[in-house]
Amino acid sequence: MIAARGLSKRYGTKRVFEGLDLDVPAGGFVLVTGPNGSGKTTLLRLVAGLAAPTAGELEVAADRGRIGFLAHEPLVYRELSALQNLDLYGRLYHVPERRERIGMLLERFGLWESRREPVASFSRGMQQRLALCRALLHGPDLLLLDEPFNALDGAGAALLDGELAALAGRTFLVATHDPVRLRPLATATLALA
Amino acid sequence: MTYLRDAAALARKDLLLELRGKETVPAMVLFVVAVFVAFRFALPQEQEQAAGGLLWVAIVLTALLGLVRAFVPEREQRVLDALVLAPCDRSAIWLGKALSVLAFLLVAEAAALPLFAAFFEPVDAATVGAVLLADVGLCAVGALLAAMAVAGRAREVLLPLLFLPLAVPVVIGGVGATVTDDPARYLGFLALYDAIFAILAWATFEYVVTE
Numbered sequence: 365m366i367a368a369r370g371l372s373k374r375y376g377t378k379r380v381f382e383g384l385d386l387d388v389p390a391g392g393f394v395l396v397t398g399p400n401g402s403g404k405t406t407l408l409r410l411v412a413g414l415a416a417p418t419a420g421e422l423e424v425a426a427d428r429g430r431i432g433f434l435a436h437e438p439l440v441y442r443e444l445s446a447l448q449n450l451d452l453y454g455r456l457y458h459v460p461e462r463r464e465r466i467g468m469l470l471e472r473f474g475l476w477e478s479r480r481e482p483v484a485s486f487s488r489g490m491q492q493r494l495a496l497c498r499a500l501l502h503g504p505d506l507l508l509l510d511e512p513f514n515a516l517d518g519a520g521a522a523l524l525d526g527e528l529a530a531l532a533g534r535t536f537l538v539a540t541h542d543p544v545r546l547r548p549l550a551t552a553t554l555a556l557a
Numbered sequence: 558m559t560y561l562r563d564a565a566a567l568a569r570k571d572l573l574l575e576l577r578g579k580e581t582v583p584a585m586v587l588f589v590v591a592v593f594v595a596f597r598f599a600l601p602q603e604q605e606q607a608a609g610g611l612l613w614v615a616i617v618l619t620a621l622l623g624l625v626r627a628f629v630p631e632r633e634q635r636v637l638d639a640l641v642l643a644p645c646d647r648s649a650i651w652l653g654k655a656l657s658v659l660a661f662l663l664v665a666e667a668a669a670l671p672l673f674a675a676f677f678e679p680v681d682a683a684t685v686g687a688v689l690l691a692d693v694g695l696c697a698v699g700a701l702l703a704a705m706a707v708a709g710r711a712r713e714v715l716l717p718l719l720f721l722p723l724a725v726p727v728v729i730g731g732v733g734a735t736v737t738d739d740p741a742r743y744l745g746f747l748a749l750y751d752a753i754f755a756i757l758a759w760a761t762f763e764y765v766v767t768e
Contacts, residue, residue: 414641416767416768429643431642437634439635440639441634441636443574443577444573
């Protein structure tokens with residue numbers, strides 16, 4: 365699903381990583397670990413097509429419409445409600461039976477009661493749940509998750525554990541500081557220095 | 558049709574944001590009204606011909622005010638990343654933004670043109686036609702430049718520097734259509750400006766929002 369050879373990324377004179385090789389087969393669950401600034405987020409952005417590598421080759425066998433991307437920020441409009449945000453993304457991703465799918469995700473992630481409230485009024489954990497709804501809305505084949513357990517409380521984290529297990533068979537590239545939690549699902553780990 | 562539906566969904570989102578925040582349209586209306594009130598007292602009575610130019614400068618600056626805020630919600634939450642990842646044609650993001658800024662500008666002008674007519678001179682059909690054509694061009698090129706500026710550090714300075722030189726032909730065409738007895742030539746010029754810059758913005762937007 366993802367194949368990278370000699371991948372390098374620099375921002376000006378700052379080297380993020382160099383000569384990186386990566387293979388993620390379809391259905392693989394690869395953890396990306398490393399200290400702050402090692403390039404975990406940058407790698408996910410390269411795979412998503414949001415940034416271009418400085419050198420090397422990168423092939424991703426998934427159209428961008430089949431990628432689910434969870435970033436540090438929830439990537440939603442704070443002034444709109446959860447429902448309005450997901451409706452926008454549902455329209456842009458041409459999700460069939462959009463309203464039912466949105467309702468089901470909001471229920472599952474415990475946001476149904478707050479669906480009409482502006483996201484600005486959400487706690488950080490609720491925003492992370494909404495970001496997960498957004499990333500999963502279109503049933504992606506490739507999931508790029510950057511610190512998915514960020515800001516989630518115990519119940520939210522347990523919910524996400526269940527979701528990830530239920531999505532077995534999809535391809536995952538997950539940047540995390542907490543590899544122990546995801547190790548049972550992982551097929552490989554890439555440690556960035 | 559899918560392309561237009563995507564653009565409409567994005568424009569609708571901007572209208573919802575404006576309905577919630579009420580940040581852009583009131584500022585545009587207040588600005589253009591304040592300009593006309595100020596110049597009502599600043600312009601000598603015998604300088605009526607200058608009023609045509611004033612109308613066009615006010616329209617360009619009001620459009621600029623809307624454009625400066627156009628990509629603020631996307632910048633603040635990095636939502637542009639999510640929009641760029643969506644499977645729709647990326648130029649639909651440009652079209653949606655141009656349509657929403659156009660809607661905001663039309664609302665401001667609906668308040669401004671009657672005031673202009675009351676303070677300075679009547680607004681004829683040619684002027685209204687020129688304003689509509691100018692709006693399309695200003696929003697088409699402005700939405701592209703606003704997306705370029707939002708990626709930069711000095712974005713508040715960058716947008717006027719990029720936008721105002723490209724708005725000069727609109728002022729020339731607009732003033733021409735307002736003051737001349739034969740406005741068709743100038744209306745044609747504005748339509749040509751719209752077509753050229755809409756095509757340029759449509760074709761280049763993808764390169765503006767991707768690295």
